[in-house]
Amino acid sequence: MTAVQAPLALEAIGVTKRFGSITANDDVDLQVEAGTVHALLGENGAGKSTLVNILFGLYHADEGEIRVAGKPVRMDSPRDAIAHRIGMVHQHFQLVPVLTVAENVVLGQEPTRGRGVLDLDAAAAEVTRLAERYGLDVDPRAVLEDLPVGTQQRVEILRSLYRQADVLILDEPTAVLTPQETDQLLGVLRGLAAEGVAVVFITHKLREVLAIADRVTVMRHGRVVGSTDPAETDEAGLAEMMVGRSVVLRVPKSAARPGDPVLSIDGLCVQDDRGRPAVDDLDLEVRSGEIFGIAGVEGNGQRELVEAITGLRDVLDGSIRVNGTELAGHRPREISELGVAHVPEDREKHGLIAAHSIADNLVLNRYHRPPFARRGVRQPAAIDDEARHLVERFDIRTASIDAPARSLSGGNKQKVIAAREFSHGAPLLVAAQPTRGIDVGSIEFVHRQLIEQRDRGVGVLLVSAELDEILSLSDRIGVIYRGRLVIVADAADLDRAHIGRLMLSGSDQPA
Amino acid sequence: MTTLAGRLVRYRWWLVVIIGITAFTLFTGDFRLDPTTAILAATLRHSTPLVLGAMCGILSERSGVVNIGIEGQMLMSAFAGFMVASGSQSLLMGVAAGITVGALMGAALAGLSVTLKGDQIIAGTVLNIAAVGLTSFFFTQGRSLPGKTPIIRLGPLADLPVIGKVFFINPPITYVSLLLVVALWYALFRTTWGLHTRAVGEHPSAAETVGISVVRMRYLNLILGGAIAGLAGAYLSLEAVGSFERGMTNGKGFVALAVMIFGRWNPVGAWGAALLFGYTNAIQTQFQFRGWFTDHPQFVGMLPFIVTIIVLAGFVGRARPPASLGQPYDRE
Numbered sequence: 093m094t095a096v097q098a099p100l101a102l103e104a105i106g107v108t109k110r111f112g113s114i115t116a117n118d119d120v121d122l123q124v125e126a127g128t129v130h131a132l133l134g135e136n137g138a139g140k141s142t143l144v145n146i147l148f149g150l151y152h153a154d155e156g157e158i159r160v161a162g163k164p165v166r167m168d169s170p171r172d173a174i175a176h177r178i179g180m181v182h183q184h185f186q187l188v189p190v191l192t193v194a195e196n197v198v199l200g201q202e203p204t205r206g207r208g209v210l211d212l213d214a215a216a217a218e219v220t221r222l223a224e225r226y227g228l229d230v231d232p233r234a235v236l237e238d239l240p241v242g243t244q245q246r247v248e249i250l251r252s253l254y255r256q257a258d259v260l261i262l263d264e265p266t267a268v269l270t271p272q273e274t275d276q277l278l279g280v281l282r283g284l285a286a287e288g289v290a291v292v293f294i295t296h297k298l299r300e301v302l303a304i305a306d307r308v309t310v311m312r313h314g315r316v317v318g319s320t321d322p323a324e325t326d327e328a329g330l331a332e333m334m335v336g337r338s339v340v341l342r343v344p345k346s347a348a349r350p351g352d353p354v355l356s357i358d359g360l361c362v363q364d365d366r367g368r369p370a371v372d373d374l375d376l377e378v379r380s381g382e383i384f385g386i387a388g389v390e391g392n393g394q395r396e397l398v399e400a401i402t403g404l405r406d407v408l409d410g411s412i413r414v415n416g417t418e419l420a421g422h423r424p425r426e427i428s429e430l431g432v433a434h435v436p437e438d439r440e441k442h443g444l445i446a447a448h449s450i451a452d453n454l455v456l457n458r459y460h461r462p463p464f465a466r467r468g469v470r471q472p473a474a475i476d477d478e479a480r481h482l483v484e485r486f487d488i489r490t491a492s493i494d495a496p497a498r499s500l501s502g503g504n505k506q507k508v509i510a511a512r513e514f515s516h517g518a519p520l521l522v523a524a525q526p527t528r529g530i531d532v533g534s535i536e537f538v539h540r541q542l543i544e545q546r547d548r549g550v551g552v553l554l555v556s557a558e559l560d561e562i563l564s565l566s567d568r569i570g571v572i573y574r575g576r577l578v579i580v581a582d583a584a585d586l587d588r589a590h591i592g593r594l595m596l597s598g599s600d601q602p603a
Numbered sequence: 604m605t606t607l608a609g610r611l612v613r614y615r616w617w618l619v620v621i622i623g624i625t626a627f628t629l630f631t632g633d634f635r636l637d638p639t640t641a642i643l644a645a646t647l648r649h650s651t652p653l654v655l656g657a658m659c660g661i662l663s664e665r666s667g668v669v670n671i672g673i674e675g676q677m678l679m680s681a682f683a684g685f686m687v688a689s690g691s692q693s694l695l696m697g698v699a700a701g702i703t704v705g706a707l708m709g710a711a712l713a714g715l716s717v718t719l720k721g722d723q724i725i726a727g728t729v730l731n732i733a734a735v736g737l738t739s740f741f742f743t744q745g746r747s748l749p750g751k752t753p754i755i756r757l758g759p760l761a762d763l764p765v766i767g768k769v770f771f772i773n774p775p776i777t778y779v780s781l782l783l784v785v786a787l788w789y790a791l792f793r794t795t796w797g798l799h800t801r802a803v804g805e806h807p808s809a810a811e812t813v814g815i816s817v818v819r820m821r822y823l824n825l826i827l828g829g830a831i832a833g834l835a836g837a838y839l840s841l842e843a844v845g846s847f848e849r850g851m852t853n854g855k856g857f858v859a860l861a862v863m864i865f866g867r868w869n870p871v872g873a874w875g876a877a878l879l880f881g882y883t884n885a886i887q888t889q890f891q892f893r894g895w896f897t898d899h900p901q902f903v904g905m906l907p908f909i910v911t912i913i914v915l916a917g918f919v920g921r922a923r924p925p926a927s928l929g930q931p932y933d934r935e
Contacts, residue, residue, distance in 0.1 A: 186809040200813030
């Protein structure tokens with residue numbers, strides 16, 4: 093450490109933020125120097141987004157202090173942050189699609205010809221000047237919605253620069269970009285740092301950290317676990333810091349007694365929403381009585397794989413068979429009736445009908461069949477009996493089975509889905525991110541249920557971004573990388589660091 | 604040049620419509636100057652409350668609030684304008700009262716839909732029902748006005764053939780409505796206020812992150828829009844009819860919504876659309892003069908509504924409303 097130092101561009105000291113009983117940020121420190129790229133690394137749910145939302149005034153910290161250029165400041169709203177020359181590139185762009193690039197950049201601080209008359213020529217000239225200075229090629233008169241996502245992101249960066257940001261925060265900026273756009277962005281960020289801007293960027297991709305960061309702060313479970321110079325570490329070291337040791341309660345389980353294959357996937361190809369290959373010639377086999385865990389960094393095809401199995405997404409090529417029956421081409425209800433239980437990743441959107449009662453949600457996969465409906469007429473008594481039974485068996489905490497599903501906590505919503513999906517004897521269970529965003533008690537409950545299903549001979553396909561969850565539950569593990577399983581092995585033969593390397597680079601060799 | 608030829612091709616259907624309407628107008632006007640001028644003048648007269656109502660809708664909806672209460676705002680203002688004008692025997696006071704009541708109705712809509720975050724359709728319906736009830740209950744026969752707003756000749760412009768009689772010999776609110784069309788277009792697309800209004804209607808959280816108050820912009824626009832609807836109401840009772848009748852808006856507030864959509868939320872477009880609707884009304888009168896369709900006047904009377912249906916069915920799908928229209932804004 094040198095004796096004389098310029099004040100830090102941005103500093104967080106002892107920041108703590110709680111949401112109800114969950115502590116999203118616990119005594120977090122962050123120090124960002126001007127003219128550097130500072131990566132904030134961590135798994136999903138580690139508290140990175142919470143921290144930067146506090147820094148940008150979107151959330152208010154329960155405890156702790158924020159300093160800009162060495163001085164303590166209050167951040168009550170984004171307006172305060174902008175006044176302190178902090179800019180943010182949001183994950184969901186805060187841009188108006190029908191306005192032009194120039195209009196979006198100057199919005200709120202428009203150049204005028206006096207008396208509130210817009211000077212759009214001046215705006216366009218200013219955008220062009222900034223774009224040239226920072227190497228962000230964009231046409232100021234283009235309408236925003238006509239531009240590709242990567243260019244729209246540049247407009248967000250330009251908007252911060254127009255407001256003379258000294259600190260630029262980017263929330264998972266590469267999540268929406270193609271690899272080429274990512275490389276371009278990383279180049280732009282380096283250029284900004286060279287101009288003296290302090291860049292804070294959130295990511296969970298190690299390659300990006302090693303490629304451009306001057307400094308990296310790693311978060312896990314709401315805490316900072318360390319801050320280091322990427323030059324002094326490698327992917328393995330970062331992965332170790334990011335994933336950490338097992339702190340999640342490990343549910344005891346006996347050895348698996350696997351039987352015949354329940355799910356057989358051969359040469360599966362599936363596209364993502366934009367028509368790009370997401371699952372690429374993937375093979376997979378899940379046997380009865382085992383939990384097969386799929387580990388991977390999000391966005392490597394897990395979602396598309398699950399949606400293809402459950403009939404929510406078209407299969408481009410290959411086959412998916414459950415106990416020998418082909419699933420491809422069948423509708424979701426048919427697949428459900430063929431014996432595939434599904435705990436969807438987005439429980440609010442795909443798991444429940446929030447406005448309907450808990451009872452209705454508990455029979456959502458069977459409501460049209462006896463005893464819950466006869467000749468098209470619903471049988472409320474049968475539905476209520478089943479609902480009361482499931483509420484008790486799965487310990488769903490609710491005042492009434494007639495309450496709307498939206499009134500439940502995240503953990504109890506997940507119990508409703510689990511109760512519905514686990515109780516009708518399906519031979520295959522597909523569970524995607526089954527414990528995301530739910531409390532520790534519910535996590536343990538869901539884990540116990542998954543193991544109980546396995547012990548009854550159900551084949552369980554577990555997809556999770558939580559490596560701890562994969563490691564503690566799985567009998568066999570596959571690591572997915574760019575739409576393929578790069579390894580399939582017994583859980584006992586894989587250690588955390590090895591899986592981490594495979595998740596991040598798809599190979600055992602450090603990049 | 605390619606530009607002219609290109610434009611001719613691009614707007615060919617509009618050209619067909621304009622030529623068709625012109626030919627039809629000349630035909631119904633018996634190819635004489637006076638009846639033809641009369642049709643055009645009546646067209647402008649009938650279009651005035653529609654374009655004013657549509658501008659009220661544009662202000663509301665550009666800032667993201669659905670306003671189906673234009674009918675109620677107009678009716679209440681027509682009533683207030685009439686009552687104040689007949690009480691004070693001052694038409695100016697009456698017009699001022701109409702504008703004020705319209706603005707208050709706009710503020711009420713803002714209170715219900717912005718502050719209380721109520722359903723905007725229901726809030727607008729509340730205005731409509733309240734207006735019908737209140738005006739019917741408090742209206743008493745036997746009051747009279749000191750006259751109608753006077754017709755003003757705009758000097759030598761009024762002597763121009765056809766155009767002079769159509770555009771430059773009119774009562775005051777009609778002139779104001781034409782000026783408002785231009786002013787509002789300029790304000791929406793050339794000023795910071797307009798940019799903020801459009802941003803708030805399209806993506807309120809983006810506007811908020813750059814320091815624009817969504818609540819303030821929506822209140823401002825609803826109140827301004829209400830004032831314009833108030834002017835439309837004053838036009839009906841004080842300029843067009845010279846009296847008040849129960850339910851005298853007769854659906855014009857709803858036709859104004861169709862005008863707004865047909866005009867693609869653009870004041871100039873709305874003016875063109877209002878002229879089309881005004882025209883369908885104007886030729887009815889001419890039909891009567893010519894003695895056409897006198898056996899079945901109801902079919903001619905249907906014309907404005909048939910045009911409304913065709914326009915809404917044909918154009919609503921293509922016109923794109925502001926993206927956050929109808930969604931109450933919540934900061935969290």
